Amino acid sequence: MRDKNLVIRECEQLLSRNQDIEQALGFLRKNNFDKIDSMLALEKILGISAVRAKKLVHFSKTWEDFRDQDTKFHDSLEKEADKLRKKGQL
Secondary structure, three states: OOOHHHHHHHHHHHHHOOOOHHHHHHHHHHOOOOHHHHHHHHHHHHOOOHHHHHHHHHOOOOOHHHHHHHHHHHHHHHHHHHHHHHOOOO
16 A cells, blocks of 8 residues: 555645645545545645545545545444433533
């Protein structure tokens, strides 16, 4: 596996050459970055918030094959958190 910092620098160069976010995310994924790594890379490269990076990755064409699965997981966590709140445990 390639050094993550090197991949991030190469991705930054892609974006500086007017490549779009989808191409950058595809490049990251092709270089074994998972969704979280991709979010962190976008935060660093673009200087954006974690929330913005998450949205860019989650709603991207590059990661659409994980979207339903991740949405269901997120929803299940929210339901469990609501249960804990109602019990006063959160």
